[in-house]
Amino acid sequence: MVSIRSESVTVMPIERKDGTYALRLCLNQGLLTPGMTRSVMGVMEAHPGITLRATTGQRMNLEGVSKDMLDEVVSALGSSIPKCPPGVSVCPGGELCKYGQQNTRVIGDRLLEVIKANGPYPFKVKSGVSGCGMACGLSFVRDVGLVGIAKGWNVLFGGSARHRAAPGLRLAKGVTDDEALVIIEKALIYYRDTAKKGERIGMMVHRLGHEVVADALK
Template sequence: MHNTTTESVIVMPVERKDDTYALRLCLNQGLMTPGMLRRVLEVIEKYNLPSLRATTGQRMNLEGIPTDKLDEICDALGTRVEKCAPGATVCPGKGICKYGIQETADLGNAIVALVKKNGPYPFKIKSGVSGCKMSCGLSYVRDIGLVATAKGWDVLFGGCATRNAAPGVLIGESVSADEALKLLEKALIFYRENGKKRERTAATVARLGKEALLAAVKA
């Protein structure tokens, strides 16, 4: 570790109530290289920062950034952005987890690319990919959710984990990865064209009815 070359990190400032900031590390599927870890550790030690906290979106928040040091610490870490690029919560999948029945990483990346391709949207999109029905990718309550089956993927759209929590609408059952992506592209277009500003997918589906969504993805 001590011989590791440091690598820059993409960070997004998040304002806190106590007049400090957190810096969100914009990670892909929660993965950090040794070089990224070295860079973060050096910054924590140099500025005596209190904590590094995992988020439900498989990213990390470096907490306790003083306002007057924000720009300096952003530069020390790497690249500052106003908003992290879309990501996906992805479980380890078949290749790593003993419960996994399908591989997840490549499909997670494909979903992120699909979301980027078809935007912008009325509001943010959260995605989850789970290699089994234990749903460690939180797939049932994400805007986009994929859950592995023995024959392929169950595809859900419009899940919600907030006050009116509910699973997404099942728009595909035991389909291939390619079929799943085609269904999701139609669902994203449906949301892009029918959602109101700052309305999440779950609210759009609730307002228009799941029958309208199912009709759109089957067209």
């Protein structure tokens, strides 16, 4: 039997209303390696009141960490940071899902690099990659979304699931991986240079108008 060694996990502490903390595991595409899982399980075994919960953004939270054990738990896991890096919600895609029309994992990582390279932004940027129109990666309501179709990707910009909930503005239809990322980079630079501080992409699009934004990103 192969012994699995614990692997360091980076977490973001979040204080809850009841005085306890959640520790958000800063994961890439929601992936927990066997070593990371061993570390998390070790904490839960040592502290039975701590639970593990999935988030809507394909991350995981350790919930129920009391303030007096916070440093101990963080040390057992690895290290903490004030804010997790940007993440990308990615569905299984054509690699695994029978409905997937495009592969999602590689372009998800490439999209994340584009997002990181062009910040900082006026506010957070959430993105989603979906291998088909069912959009299990929540692509229609993300700040940046990719939806796979038979001949490439549809590119969406400024979707929102909160205030003035609406799908994003479609910037392109049926483009290649490289073309989609070039379009997204241009759109992110526009957002970075145009939006007000604290304004999400969807709020900016609503303020300026779809036609104005679409014309600027042609």
